Amino acid sequence: MATPTPYDIGTPGSPWGPTERAAWLQRQQRRRSYLDEVVAPLRAALPAQAELLSYGELDYTRLGLGRYPLHAVRSRQWLAGRPTVLVTGGVHGYETSGVQGALQWIRDDFARAAERFNLLVLPCISPWGYETINRWNPDALDPNRQFKPGSPAAESALAMACVAAQAGEVALHIDLHETTDTDNSEFGPAKAARDGGVFHWDPIPDGFYLGGDTEGPARAFSGR
Numbered sequence: 001m002a003t004p005t006p007y008d009i010g011t012p013g014s015p016w017g018p019t020e021r022a023a024w025l026q027r028q029q030r031r032r033s034y035l036d037e038v039v040a041p042l043r044a045a046l047p048a049q050a051e052l053l054s055y056g057e058l059d060y061t062r063l064g065l066g067r068y069p070l071h072a073v074r075s076r077q078w079l080a081g082r083p084t085v086l087v088t089g090g091v092h093g094y095e096t097s098g099v100q101g102a103l104q105w106i107r108d109d110f111a112r113a114a115e116r117f118n119l120l121v122l123p124c125i126s127p128w129g130y131e132t133i134n135r136w137n138p139d140a141l142d143p144n145r146q147f148k149p150g151s152p153a154a155e156s157a158l159a160m161a162c163v164a165a166q167a168g169e170v171a172l173h174i175d176l177h178e179t180t181d182t183d184n185s186e187f188g189p190a191k192a193a194r195d196g197g198v199f200h201w202d203p204i205p206d207g208f209y210l211g212g213d214t215e216g217p218a219r220a221f222s223g224r
């Protein structure tokens with residue numbers, strides 16, 4: 001078992017306040033381009049069965065971080081009576097395989113799936129997290145813990161509003177995640193520091209796995 005890495009922002013046992021959050025944000029750097037790696041491919045080419053839509057923008061000008069346009073892809077032909085499939089990626093921006101996997105799926109498989117389903121894909125819910133390779137948004141909030149009414153994370157609020165406006169009832173939702181080695185070296189320790197808690201090291205699984213919805217586990221599908 002690896003020795004837990006101490007996190008060097010804040011006081012162990014005390015949750016972060018605004019000063020610690022600001023210190024954390026100050027440390028983050030832009031490492032890749034959401035516009036180049038996510039938006040440009042969507043604008044360049046989509047299957048004929050798909051259309052690109054905007055579902056708003058994240059405005060981080062108050063933090064000097066600019067604005068991020070948000071995009072989704074949906075079936076051009078939306079037929080009543082067909083089941084709706086929702087695919088989301090990049091709710092954790094650092095989990096690159098989810099974002100790039102969603103783009104690849106749109107490119108390679110959307111047309112085939114669109115023959116049987118109404119499709120809605122949100123490939124990168126947390127674009128600042130994608131650019132800075134972060135689990136959190138600039139406010140040090142995990143968007144995946146903020147899917148709730150009155151959400152303080154605009155990433156989550158805008159995604160929920162998009163799904164509500166575009167999709168109606170969803171038969172299947174695939175949310176693409178990745179368990180990176182940095183969960184033990186950076187993001188787990190940062191979360192423990194932020195919350196004034198204790199970091200617990202967990203082994204990082206290899207390979208592909210499905211996790212179920214707590215309230216609708218569908219164990220035959222997820223295998224858990």
Ligand SMILES: [Zn+2]
Pocket residue numbers: 091092095176177178
């Ligand atoms: Zn994740």
